[in-house]
Amino acid sequence: METRWMYRTSNDLCELREASKGVCVMPIGCVEKHGLHLPLGQDSIQGEAIAYAASQIEPVCVFPTFTFGDLCGAAPSVPEGTVTLPEETLLLLLEQLCGQISRSGFHKIIIFNCHGGNYPLLSLFTRMLANKKRDYIVAVATVTATEPDEIAKNLKQNGRGLYPELTTEDEDYIIKFFDEGGINGHAGFGEVAYMMAIAPEAVHLDRLGIESGLSTHKADFLNRAGLRIRDAGWEVDYPNAYDGTDPVGCNERIAKCCFRLAAERLAHSVKVLKEENETLKWLDEYQKGW
16 A cells, blocks of 8 residues: 555545544654764665555555754764754744644654654654644654664574574674674664665665774763763764664674564554544643633
8 A cells, every 4th residue: 555645646645544544654864974884864764664664564644754853063073964954943844744744634643753863852842732722643753773682682582583584693693793792873783774674775884894883981971970961972972973883794684674673663653543542532631721
C-alpha cells in the first residue's frame, strides 16, 4: 500500500486516512556532520526510510520529512554543510505543519525524532501546544539506533540463532564489539547499520580511523559538578561530530537486521496509537471551556 502523503492524490488521501485510523507520522531529522563516514543528511534519511518501512508493517500515513531540525550554533567552527535555523522558525513551522496535517483529517500525529539535538525543541513544542486550542494530539517517538547493543544482549541471554539475517560470524562480531567496550553513539554502529541498509553507497567505512570518535573528556569536570552547559559540552567532548568505536565489521546482513528491528519498533508505536481511544478524549477534557 502506498502510505506516503506525497505519493497520494488529493481525492484518494481518504483511503490512506481510513487505513491509518487518522494517524500520521512526520519524521524529523537534521543536516549535520556525522564523522567522515556518514552523510550530512543521516538523521533525515534514516527517519524517512524507517517510517516508510514501519508503514508497510502497520499502515500509517507518512508525511514529508521535516529535514532541518534543531542545531545550535551558526559559528564559523560549525562543520561545513551543517544547516541551522532559528528556533522560532522551527517552532512556527512545526505548528503550522501539524495544523495542515490535522486539516486533512489526521488528528493523531507522531513526530518521529531521529536527531538527539531535537529533544529540547520537541519538549518545548509539546509544552507550547498545551496552551493552544487544537483538534489534534502530538506524540513523539524516537529512533535510538541501539539495535546492535540489544542484539548483543539478547544473544548472550537467550542464545544464538535469534536473528535470521545474521550468520554465526556476525553474531560473534556483535558480541565481541560490546564485550570489548565498544561505544555506539552519534554516527556509531547503529547509524552506520541503518545507512548501510538504506543507501550503502553513502557509507564510507574506509574513512574510519582518520578522526577519533572517542571523547576528549574536556567537559567532564562540569558534569561531575552537576553543571550543564549547552549540549552538556558535547561539541568540545566530540569535536569530530562522532561518538563511537569504529564499527569496521558492520556488513549488509547486520544492517538489514538492525533496520528491520527499528521499523518494527516504530510500527508497534503506531499500532498502539491507532488502537487507543483515550488521547483525543483527554484533549477535549483538557480544553473544555476554552
